[in-house]
Amino acid sequence: MxxxxxxxxxxESGAGFFSLEFxxxxxxxxxxxxxxxxxxxxxxxxxxxxxxxxxxxSTAQRTVELCSACQGVFGLExxxxxxxxxxxxAMVDEALAGAKAAGVQNILALRGDRPRNQEYQVQANGFAxxxxxxxxxxxxxxxxxxxxxxxxxxxxxESDDKEQDFEHFKAKVxxxxxxxxxxxxxxxxxxxxxxxxxxxxxIDVPIVPGxxxxxxxxxxxxxAFLTKVHVPAQLQAQLGDAKANDQAVKxxxxxxxxxxxxxxxxxxxxxxxxxxxxxxxxxCRVLHxxxxxxxxxxxxxxxxxxPALPAAL
Ligand code: FAD
Numbered sequence: 001m002x003x004x005x006x007x008x009x010x011x012e013s014g015a016g017f018f019s020l021e022f023x024x025x026x027x028x029x030x031x032x033x034x035x036x037x038x039x040x041x042x043x044x045x046x047x048x049x050x051x052x053x054x055x056x057x058s059t060a061q062r063t064v065e066l067c068s069a070c071q072g073v074f075g076l077e078x079x080x081x082x083x084x085x086x087x088x089x090a091m092v093d094e095a096l097a098g099a100k101a102a103g104v105q106n107i108l109a110l111r112g113d114r115p116r117n118q119e120y121q122v123q124a125n126g127f128a129x130x131x132x133x134x135x136x137x138x139x140x141x142x143x144x145x146x147x148x149x150x151x152x153x154x155x156x157x158e159s160d161d162k163e164q165d166f167e168h169f170k171a172k173v174x175x176x177x178x179x180x181x182x183x184x185x186x187x188x189x190x191x192x193x194x195x196x197x198x199x200x201x202x203i204d205v206p207i208v209p210g211x212x213x214x215x216x217x218x219x220x221x222x223x224a225f226l227t228k229v230h231v232p233a234q235l236q237a238q239l240g241d242a243k244a245n246d247q248a249v250k251x252x253x254x255x256x257x258x259x260x261x262x263x264x265x266x267x268x269x270x271x272x273x274x275x276x277x278x279x280x281x282x283x284c285r286v287l288h289x290x291x292x293x294x295x296x297x298x299x300x301x302x303x304x305x306x307p308a309l310p311a312a313l
Contacts, residue, residue, distance in 0.1 A: 001077055002146035003048050003106045004178035007206035010047060010270050017047040017271035018292050019079075019208065022070075022278055024051060024062035030278075031062075035069065037280045042074045044284070044293040047271065050079040050108060050181070053095075056086040056115030060095060068102035078104050079148060083112025084127035085120050089136075092127070096137065100144065108148040108181060109133040131172040138176040149173060151180040151207060153194035157228040166197075173203050180207040181273050184223070186231045186256070188263035195269075209264050212275040213282040214253030217243040254282050258289040265290070 010017045020041060025031050038049070051066045053059060063080060071078040080099045084092060099107065111130040114120055122128045127136065130149055137145055149172050152165070159165035173180065180203075185191040191209050198207060214220045217239055224231050235256050242248035261272050271292075276283050287293035 001105065002178065003077060003079055003148065004146050004206055006047050006077060007179055007208065007270075011206065015270070016265065016290075016292050018044075018287060019048045019050065019271070019273045020046045020283065021050045021052065021210075021273060021275045022066065024054075024059045024066045025278065026062075031066070034066075034278050037278065038070065038074055038076075041276075041280055041283070042076055044287060046076065048077040048079055048106065050081060050273070053081040053083050053110070053112070055083060055113050056118065057083075057091045057095075058115065060091065064095065064098035064102065067099060067104050071103050077106065079106040079108050080104050081108045081110060082133065083110045084130070084133040085112045086115050086118055086123065087112075087126060088123040089125040089127075092133070092136070093140075096141065096145070100141070105144065106146045106148065107137060108150070109137060109177070110150055129168070129172070131168070131175040134172060134175040134177055146178045147176060148179045148181055149177040150183065151194075151198070152183045153185065153191045154183070154229055157226065166201075170201055170203065173205060177205060179205050182207065182209045183227060184212045184229055184275065185209045185260060185264070186212075186229055186235060188260050188267065190230060191264065191269075192267045208271065208273045209269055210275060211257050211260055211264075211272045211286075212253075212277075213250075213257035213286050214239060215250055215277055215279060215282055216246065217249050219277070220249075220253075250282050254285045254289070257282075257286045261286060261290045261292075 022034060025034055049070050051063050051070065053063050067078050067080045070076045082095050109130050127133050134147055134149060137147055151169060155162035155165045182191060195207055220239060238252045239249060242252050264272060274283050274286065284293065
């Protein structure tokens with residue numbers, strides 16, 4: 001089913017929802033561990049799950065295989081991320097064909113970041129921006145794929161001209177996007193103001209705020225540096241105080257993410273997209289604290305409860 005339709009249904013029913021994001025692990029053991037976590041998280045009924053795509057196509061096969069497992073084995077509505085910079089058209093074609101063969105009907109169309117040690121390159125017959133990919137997917141597949149795009153409440157990190165960046169974002173949605181997932185939100189007020197601005201500019205597709213329960217101080221620092229998102233002073237201070245203690249960092253991350261989800265929902269968002277970093281404990285705690293999921297399910301996996309898991313990659 002198309003994620004945009006599910007988001008509209010959730011908005012009409014007034015029911016709260018959440019969605020989850022995973023990345024494709026590099027090792028067989030990592031995949032096996034993730035499958036077990038996804039099987040448990042699936043019981044919490046996410047509206048959809050999303051699987052990231054490595055810059056330049058570095059995870060192409062692993063991303064398609066994980067999407068195939070999420071959609072086909074775990075029965076979760078799945079969004080495949082797909083970037084286009086530094087990739088030729090044949091790679092994009094292969095990815096889209098793989099997604100369709102796996103029964104995946106939703107794509108998050110992205111330009112992507114520069115692959116490590118490379119400059120941005122438009123390959124022969126390739127694409128410069130996400131809007132080009134949106135148009136291409138639409139032209140090749142009509143309405144088969146429901147297409148999402150990324151939105152940046154504080155503007156894109158690389159853009160010096162935020163007005164121009166917003167115009168690019170509007171053009172990307174007009175190119176044929178069906179829904180938007182936002183950059184990570186640490187300051188809900190910034191998301192709420194941006195969403196209002198989007199609506200005032202006629203953007204009427206569903207917009208889902210992205211939320212990350214911080215799980216490690218180092219990865220948080222790297223992410224904040226790369227994305228340049230505003231981190232409220234209180235969160236910075238709490239994480240700084242907790243940084244020597246991994247569990248204390250996770251506790252701060254859960255408390256802040258839960259507060260952000262509550263604030264977003266009070267301001268009208270029906271749900272949130274949670275970045276899991278392939279871990280489950282913090283995400284489950286956040287969902288429980290905000291009433292979007294029951295307390296952790298203590299049932300062990302059993303041969304009868306667990307679906308037949310696909311072989312790890
Ligand atoms: P675009 O919308 O194409 O914009 C990129 C930049 O180009 C912006 O600064 C914009 O203002 C500018 N621009 C756009 N159009 C034009 C134009 N016509 N002329 C001049 N300038 C223009 N990265 C991954 O590698 N894999 C992932 O799975 C992934 N998932 C993500 C999920 C979400 C929800 C988000 C928010 C980001 C994700 N990213 C991912 C990161 C993303 O790829 C980077 O932020 C990337 O730099 C921009 O991608 P985009 O699709 O937003 O680009």
